[in-house]
Amino acid sequence: MNDVLTESRPIRLKGRSFLALALTPELPLEDWLTRLDDLASRSAGFFLRRPVVLDVDGLEIDRSQLRDLVDQLGKRNVRIMGIEGARQSLLGADLPPAMNDGRPAADYEAKMAEQAEKAEPLEVAAETVLTAEPAAAKATPSMVVTQPVRSGQSLFFPEGDVTIIGSVASGAEVVAGGSIHIYGALRGRAMAGTTGNASARIFCRKLEAELIAIDGFYKTADDMEQNLRGKAVQIWLDGEALKAGTLG
Amino acid sequence: MGKVVVVTSGKGGVGKTTSSAALGAALAQNGEKVVVVDFDVGLRNLDLVMGAERRVVYDLVNVIQGEAKLSQALIRDKRLETLYLLPASQTRDKDNLTPEGVEKVIAALQNAFDWVICDSPAGIERGATLAMRHADIAIVVTNPEVSSVRDSDRIIGLLDSKTLKAENGERMEKHLLLTRYDPVRAERGDMLKVDDVLEILSIPLMGIIPESADVLRASNVGSPVTLADNRSAPALAYFEAARRLKGEALPITIPGEKRSFLGKIFGRKAA
Numbered sequence A: 001m002n003d004v005l006t007e008s009r010p011i012r013l014k015g016r017s018f019l020a021l022a023l024t025p026e027l028p029l030e031d032w033l034t035r036l037d038d039l040a041s042r043s044a045g046f047f048l049r050r051p052v053v054l055d056v057d058g059l060e061i062d063r064s065q066l067r068d069l070v071d072q073l074g075k076r077n078v079r080i081m082g083i084e085g086a087r088q089s090l091l092g093a094d095l096p097p098a099m100n101d102g103r104p105a106a107d108y109e110a111k112m113a114e115q116a117e118k119a120e121p122l123e124v125a126a127e128t129v130l131t132a133e134p135a136a137a138k139a140t141p142s143m144v145v146t147q148p149v150r151s152g153q154s155l156f157f158p159e160g161d162v163t164i165i166g167s168v169a170s171g172a173e174v175v176a177g178g179s180i181h182i183y184g185a186l187r188g189r190a191m192a193g194t195t196g197n198a199s200a201r202i203f204c205r206k207l208e209a210e211l212i213a214i215d216g217f218y219k220t221a222d223d224m225e226q227n228l229r230g231k232a233v234q235i236w237l238d239g240e241a242l243k244a245g246t247l248g
Numbered sequence B: 001m002g003k004v005v006v007v008t009s010g011k012g013g014v015g016k017t018t019s020s021a022a023l024g025a026a027l028a029q030n031g032e033k034v035v036v037v038d039f040d041v042g043l044r045n046l047d048l049v050m051g052a053e054r055r056v057v058y059d060l061v062n063v064i065q066g067e068a069k070l071s072q073a074l075i076r077d078k079r080l081e082t083l084y085l086l087p088a089s090q091t092r093d094k095d096n097l098t099p100e101g102v103e104k105v106i107a108a109l110q111n112a113f114d115w116v117i118c119d120s121p122a123g124i125e126r127g128a129t130l131a132m133r134h135a136d137i138a139i140v141v142t143n144p145e146v147s148s149v150r151d152s153d154r155i156i157g158l159l160d161s162k163t164l165k166a167e168n169g170e171r172m173e174k175h176l177l178l179t180r181y182d183p184v185r186a187e188r189g190d191m192l193k194v195d196d197v198l199e200i201l202s203i204p205l206m207g208i209i210p211e212s213a214d215v216l217r218a219s220n221v222g223s224p225v226t227l228a229d230n231r232s233a234p235a236l237a238y239f240e241a242a243r244r245l246k247g248e249a250l251p252i253t254i255p256g257e258k259r260s261f262l263g264k265i266f267g268r269k270a271a
Helices: A029-042 A063-075 A105-115 B016-029 B060-064 B099-112 B126-133 B146-159 B183-188 B194-201 B213-220 B233-245 B255-270
Strands: A021-023 A052-055 A080-084 A142-145 A154-157 A161-164 A173-176 A180-186 A189-192 A202-207 A211-214 A217-220 A233-238 A241-246 B003-008 B034-038 B083-086 B115-119 B137-142 B173-181 B205-210
Touching: A029 A063, A029 A217, A052 A063, A063 A080, A154 A161, A161 A173, A173 A180, A180 A189, A189 A202, A211 A233, A217 A241, B003 B016, B003 B126, B016 B034, B016 B083, B016 B115, B016 B137, B016 B173, B016 B213, B016 B233, B034 B099, B060 B099, B099 B115, B099 B126, B115 B126, B126 B146, B137 B146, B137 B194, B146 B173, B146 B194, B173 B194, B173 B233, B194 B205, B205 B233, B213 B233
Parallel strands: A021 A052, A052 A080, A142 A161, A154 A173, A161 A180, A173 A189, A180 A202, A189 A211, B003 B115, B003 B137, B034 B083, B034 B115, B137 B173, B173 B205
Antiparallel strands: A202 A233, A211 A217, A233 A241
């Protein structure tokens, strides 16, 4: 006898696009993990609760090495949601699923604009009231926030520049695809150029930051020049080094 | 329609309950009809500070669960005709507060009183978010120390995102009440200064309550500080804060200024 389907309501499946961080390991893996530990120790909790994709494209490793790498990352509280660029033979039920069609974030914006009709708008961090205005027509979208970014809030704007008229509290973070301009004190974290924009800068009226980053290069409070504390400062990337200088 | 005020903070022990009682009594002394609601379910304290602990029969949870009428649970203050208390339950936990129940109670109180002052539990959990949800005005109570200021900053963020006003796209009116302020220690650098706190939180200051033994003494005898000794320094500060809450524009006096003047005289004498 066949089961009769009494409930005819369909299950909703919807497409949704998210921005994830992609980790690109390098060989030898031991050295890379040491460097990762070093980074993690300086920016505690950075990887917690973030979607992370492991990009193994062009990496010459076998299946057991890959599984070991995922385990190693798991021990460091980095939860891998998917693996990109791996051959079919490398993956299995015990490993995160394959991800493909990932786009470098620089292309992200244009892609979003094309799909605006079909796709859900980009998810902004849940608890924040500061929503990104979708600026479809503008060439360089930017976001202006006229209130302070409070402790515990996370402001995420991968499309472009963020201007904050007010302060960024200790325990708050601002992540922008472009530059970050803060007309107040920067006490929390600011990460500019996160979508691979090395020319992004961070400007603030008063530098008291816990962490600053441009295009993935970090500096924490301890690494910053102490004479810049409390000053109006701009921070830019020179090659692989973060440079900072006073303003005005 | 009465105004709903939430007295909130991130950190515990900063003086929310004391401030709720003191402000409630200060408003009631001017003839306004006031109810102070204890939202700190599980840890009731407001009834103690208001000297009504032996008169609690029914509480907020009883009303929400339909076991008692609102009129049965309201306790009228023995000293002030227009001051009422809605106590919290000590035996139940905060999960007994339902959003619908809280909404109903607040709506009923708003119709009967000029001011509904909600004494919120500390922190960012359910009890605190329910207490702030229906508020028109928020009073953020902060001590001049970094942990208290940081947690208050977090609470202000919640006030701007998790309240009905915020969800309707309106701005919640927020005031800062700086309690336990000791000008001598602030001057020495043991405490944050008023300007530092204001700079970090950037919301308007409603009052500075000086650290004083009068506050503790009043609590222990079960009387809001504004009733116990209405000439004491903290009572005067609360009276001023209550007037600002009603919309009066009073200049703020920072306790240190007067003291440092005296200090100068004493300093000169000693020299």
